[in-house]
Each structure stands twice: as structure tokens, then as C-alpha cells.
Amino acid sequence: xxxxxxxxxxxxxxxxxxxxxxxxxxxxxxxxxxxxxxxxxxxxxxxxxxxxxxxxxxxxxxxxxxxxxxxxxxxxxxxxxxxxxxxxxxxxxxxxxxxxxxxxxxxxxxxxxxxxxxxxxxxxxxxxxxxxxxxxxxxxxxxxxxxxxxxxxxxxxxxxxxxxxxxxxxxxxxxxxxxxxxxxxxxxxxxxxxxxxxxxxxxxxxxxxxxxxxxxxxxxxxxxxxxxxxxxxxxxxxxxxxxxxxxxxxxxxxxxxxxxxxxxxxxxxxxxxxxxxxxxxxxxxxxxxxxxxxxxxxxxxxxxxxxxxxxxxxxxxxxxxxxxxxxxxxxxxxxxxxxxxxxxxxxxxxxxxxxxxxxx
Numbered sequence: 001x002x003x004x005x006x007x008x009x010x011x012x013x014x015x016x017x018x019x020x021x022x023x024x025x026x027x028x029x030x031x032x033x034x035x036x037x038x039x040x041x042x043x044x045x046x047x048x049x050x051x052x053x054x055x056x057x058x059x060x061x062x063x064x065x066x067x068x069x070x071x072x073x074x075x076x077x078x079x080x081x082x083x084x085x086x087x088x089x090x091x092x093x094x095x096x097x098x099x100x101x102x103x104x105x106x107x108x109x110x111x112x113x114x115x116x117x118x119x120x121x122x123x124x125x126x127x128x129x130x131x132x133x134x135x136x137x138x139x140x141x142x143x144x145x146x147x148x149x150x151x152x153x154x155x156x157x158x159x160x161x162x163x164x165x166x167x168x169x170x171x172x173x174x175x176x177x178x179x180x181x182x183x184x185x186x187x188x189x190x191x192x193x194x195x196x197x198x199x200x201x202x203x204x205x206x207x208x209x210x211x212x213x214x215x216x217x218x219x220x221x222x223x224x225x226x227x228x229x230x231x232x233x234x235x236x237x238x239x240x241x242x243x244x245x246x247x248x249x250x251x252x253x254x255x256x257x258x259x260x261x262x263x264x265x266x267x268x269x270x271x272x273x274x275x276x277x278x279x280x281x282x283x284x285x286x287x288x289x290x291x292x293x294x295x296x297x298x299x300x301x302x303x304x305x306x307x308x309x310x311x312x313x314x315x316x317x318x319x320x321x322x323x324x325x326x327x328x329x330x331x332x333x334x335x336x337x338x339x340x341x342x343x344x345x346x347x348x349x350x351x352x353x354x355x356x357x358x359x360x
Contacts, residue, residue: 004032009177010040017120017152018046021144022169025156027177029322033156034061034124034278035068038097041120042080046152050119052097055105055136057128058248059085060255061278065124066090066099068280088252102132109139113147120152125277126165127157127315129350131357141169158277158322159315161347184287184325187333191291191340198226200335201290202233205268208286208333209238215285215330216267218275220320222292222309224249227270234268246271276319280326287324287332289317293348298356305356313348314341 006027016023027033038052056062066083073080082091083099091098100108109115121140126133137155144151153172155165162174187208192200201221208217221227227245234243242265244258258269261283269281273293293312296305312320317334324330334341 004036005030006032006036006177009175010036013037013154013175014040014044016173016175017041017154018044020173021149021151022153022172023155024160024162024166024169024172024174025154025177026160026162026174027156027158029158029277029319030182030280030326031158031177033158033177034065035072037154037156038081038122039069039072041122042096046150047119049096050117051095052120052122053105053108053115053118054097054099054122054124055102055133056099056278057102057125057130057133058274058277059088059101060246060248060274061125062099062101063252064259064279066097069097069099102130102136105136106132106139109136109143113143115140115143115148115151118151120154122154122156124156125158125319126155127160127347128277129348129352131351131355134350134352137168159318159347182325182327182329184321184330184332186321187331188338188341189333189335191336197290197292198229198233201226201288202230204288204333204335205230205234206237208288208331209241209266209268212286212331214266216261216269216281216283217286217288218269218271218281218284218323219288219290220271220273220275221290222294223247223272223307226290227272231270241265242267244269246275248272248274273316275323276316279323281323282327284326285324285328285330287320287330289320289332289334291317291334291336295348295351295354297354311336311344313345315347317341317344 062083066081069081070077078090078092081097082095084104085101166172224247231243242262246258294309297308298305321332324332
């Protein structure tokens, strides 16, 4: 635990949260913020035996973060550290750190507006600006302002407009952790012609494998359809590879299988944005980024939501790049040029601007 970059920022962070009730933490991918920060907060005097809630944008990330922290304590999940996600929870009477998905926090505040027994709420990977994350932060600020001035709020991200979030939190202090765990070099390429995405990303995968004789590979694709098509292409030409799909509709067992390296076969993990944040996939030294994401957009004319495929923002591309440098130096192959990268937006549009708000 002591060699993670986040260790250098912890003293400042703990000092700020002792003196104030909000802070912003900026730390690069692989710095260790997701697992080290909650554990570092646990023994602080202001926690006083109460719980720490940490929000993760995805169920897979919530489970993985909780398991990692429990392992660091030498415990089973559900003892000091547990998690609560949709239709599944592993917590016990001694649980002090709960990792939850964002909609769970909304329901917690609806049931208990004062969040009694909670010392702090941590918003991990806040740069994604999911609808429920924004709503959860707004509700927590309301709770803090009217009922719980002692409630600590910590917003964390690797790629975040820290100044804007600091203002939202009443000019909260910003703590910055410099340096990533390991370097990740970028390899640029030309974006494929329309209709040739599968050809382009498959060729880039073969290039990455040929240029790097060892290490597993993580491929980012916009959706399940593209994953299946690329999987079929790779299976036909490289039957020696272990191909592991990773997306939200898979069972927990299938997702867990994709996260574990194979003892003898080289693995290619074909993933959606589910693998973008808060995950360490053991054995991965290479990332191939298709540069696309699929998001839901509300169509006010038709009164319905629809899925659209868009280029990723720079912040998401940086997160994806970081997956190759979690456990050692790595390479990131991008299916777009450096010139195209300069034209990408810095951040994705907050979901609250594009989504249907009626269900709220």
C-alpha cells in the first residue's frame, strides 16, 4: 500500500477533511484513490465509528473496489467493507465502509434525509457526471446545509474540472496527487472510414499483439454488438487467444472471469466503458481504444430516449489509457490521430443535460 502515488496526498487530504466538511481530490488513474482513501478516513476522529459511503458509477466497479479493500484488510467482504448494488448486497453489522452505486444513495437519502450514522460520502469518478451522481451530490449538499453540517463530502476523479466542483462545494480545498503509477505510451493511428470500424479496430488489435509479444490486451468498444463482431473476427484469425467479453448485461460470474488472467493463454478483454474506471484487470499491459461510446439521449420531439454513438471525450480517453498502467508500464493504441484528439471535447456533457428527467 505504501508505494501508491496517492500516499503523498493523503496527509493534506486528511488535514482538510478534519478542518472542513468538503474537499476535491484529483488523482491520475492507478494512483490508488479508490481503495486507499476510504481506508485512510476510517480511523479519523471525526468519523467516530460511523459509516463511510463511497459511490461508484458501475456495479462491477463497486464490487471490485469493495473486494480489494477487504483483501487489503485481510478480511472477507461484508465485514469492515461491504457493498450494496441493485438486487445484491454484502454488508454486515460491523460494516464501516459501504461501496454503493449511485441510485442506491438516492434511495438512502429518500429513506433517511439526515443520513444518520454516516460520517462521509465519497463520490468516485465524478467526472463521468452521471445523472444519479449529480442528483446524489445535490441531495447530499442539501442534507449538509440543512441537517448535517458535520457530514463530509469528498469528490474524487482522475480527470475533473476541480475549480468548478470546488465552487459547487463552497470553495472546498482541492488536493492534487501528481504522477501515475506507471508510464503508458500512446500509439496513434488514422480513424477508419465510415462503416469500417470493425476492420479498423481488428487491425489495430493485431498490430498491438504483434508489436508486444507479452501482456494481455484490453479493447474498448461502444457496445455489445461490436464486441461480438470483433470477437468473431479474432476467433477466426487467432484461435490461440483467450477472448473475454466484458459488458453490463453479463452475469457476475462471467464478468469476474474476464478480470482474471489465464495461466497459459494470452487474453484479450473486449469491453464497453464498464472497464473505464476503478478497475485493475490483472495482466493487462496494452489498451486498444476504439474511441467511441454509446450513450442514451432524450428526444423531446418523440418523447423517448435513444442510444447514440459518439466519440469519447479527452477525459474518457485518459481513463482508458490508464488501464494499461495499473500494474506496470504499458501502451495505449488509439484508433484516431493526434490531430483528431486535439479537437475532442475535454469532458463529456453531463447526463443531466441530455437525459429524460421524468423518472426522477
